[in-house]
Amino acid sequence: LAREEHLIWLLNAVTAYIYCASPDFSDDDYLKFMDRNPVHVGPAVTKEIGESAIITLLEYHMNNDSVFDVSEHMELYQALLETAAAMSVVPALVPYLVRPQNNNSKSIAKDLVLRFSNTMSSYPNIFKGQMGSPDFRLVDFIAKTERYSEVLMNAARRYERDLPAEQRVRTAVIRPRTTLSEASLSRYSFNDITNMRIEDCADIGLLYGKALKHLQMQTFRFIGDYGKLVVPFSFKKDVRNVNPFSPSLKERTKRIAKELASMPNTLPLNASNSIFVCVDEGRCDIVKVLISGPDDTPYQNGLFEFDVFFPTSYPFSPPKCAFLTTGAGNVRFNPNLYNDGKICLSILGTWEGRPEEKWNPYCSLLQVLISIQVNLTSFLNV
Helix, strand or coil, rough: CHHHHHHHHHHHHHHHHHHHCCCCCHHHHHHHHCCCCCCCHHHHHHHHHHCCCCHHHHHHCCCCCCHHHHHHHHHHHHHHHHHHHHHHHHHHHHHHHCCCCCCCCCCHHHHHHHEEEEECCCCCHCCHHHHHHCHHHHHHHHHHHHHHHHHHHHHHHHHHCCCCCHHCCCCCCCCCCCHHHHCCCCCCCCCHCCCCCCCHCCCHHHHHHHHHHHHCEEEEEEEEECCEEEHHHCCCHHHHHCCCCHHHHHHHHHHHHHHHHHHHHHHCCCCEEEEEEECCCCCCEEEEEEECCCCCCCCCCCCCEEEEEECCCCCCEEEEEEEEECCCCCCCCEEECCCCCEEHHHCCCCCCHHHHHHCCCCHHHHHHHHHHHHHHHHHHHH
């Protein structure tokens, strides 16, 4: 925490030095700064800032897809984005924000910040009926993030305006997402995929991902008009006994919404193994999961179904999980997956393990799903 506060202070100092004041990007007045020709940011200073750890920090943190994790460190992320926005008004610093650091990097201004903003923007619209009022501090941060993204994109356009097309940084066109289903859509339409020839795709895994991305995170109506489940669900008694609209559960719902908003970008999706999630369209605490078996394992080509329910004590206790692919209770696939649906994992509190393996309030459903997927490697789980 002390190191993070120190880093925030240093970033704010750099921002104040560049901008000569506390920057305000709420309107376009910041553009007047460029007309003043900031002579104090000369070639030597530009090189020092551009080759400092700031670019690496931006690249690392803008790759974070966890809304919950970002919400726990909002001051750091705001300081990073504010520094990037301040750098963007100095023409000599813009190339550091636009050009990728290396072949494995992406443009901070045209890709990473845009994707980061897009991920964060999906949070207020997910299950807002259950949340009542979302986390206002986070909503304010998201609004600022969208503005910083706009400032950086405008700087990139100004920088590339006079460049030949072949020298411009290519990036995906990303539109805002308002639902979980939209969040899982890639920039390719389903028709684009079906019209592709298999020989046009050098990597079958890439083709697999493009074809199934829109199915990875979905919503479905699990509960009918009279409040009864219309699909089989292992925790139906819990569903009946919990009022998701209770004021006492709003913080729980906000936490779940933050996790679900992060999932479209973090769930594994490849031809070897994938995780698919379906959430009730009216209640975010009711979830069904499908995990595909990894290649070169006894579970290859298998699809394994799970039910998940978030108890009222979440996140202070783990989600409830049940294994459904048991042949009506007759088949046991794995030492940790019982034919009665029980899942033995340290993180779920159903198996003894080291303290660091057990559930704590900073764990997430994604960690649980990854832990289950890891178990689908060998029958002896070794």
